[in-house]
Amino acid sequence: MNKSELINNLILENKNNKISVNIIKNTVKEILYCMTLNISQGHRIEIRGFGVFSLYYRSARIYLHPKTGNILRLKSQYITYFKLGKKFREKINI
Template identity: 45%
Template sequence: MTRSELIAAIASHFPTLTAKDAEIAVKEILGAIEHSLSQGHRVEIRGFGSFALSHRPGRTGRNPKSGEAVAVPAKYVPDFTAGKEMRERVERATE
């Protein structure tokens, strides 16, 4: 599902919301998650999952075209862990 599909689904599920209102809501929610992660905080949405930052240490990589060694710097990347309820719902839906 893309962001525009999510906005359309929310707008159709709540008839009092216009598509523009749904777009603003989705943008604010995703922006709040992004801001919290950029501050180094963890975000937990009960029944859905949690977002946190994972540290990837620096390493030596290879350029696939030339085979030359390339230094890859250490970085933080967002990490999502599905909650128990979500895992169970997905499991039931795939059976």
């Protein structure tokens, strides 16, 4: 699901048009912006029942391309890490 699909699903779930479409769009965009900003600053985001977003530092390493066999050098970088929450994991594994 991408951002526009999320917005469309929220609009469809908006029974009796209690919330305007523009408010839904702006809210989703603002939430994603705040999450991106905080993660890029090194903060951890925990949403109870859903999961935790955090940054993970991956050091430089040598990588062997499996198809061609070429040796590649990968730079060190930060990657975003997501860990499922307990309730979310239980719902998936029913």
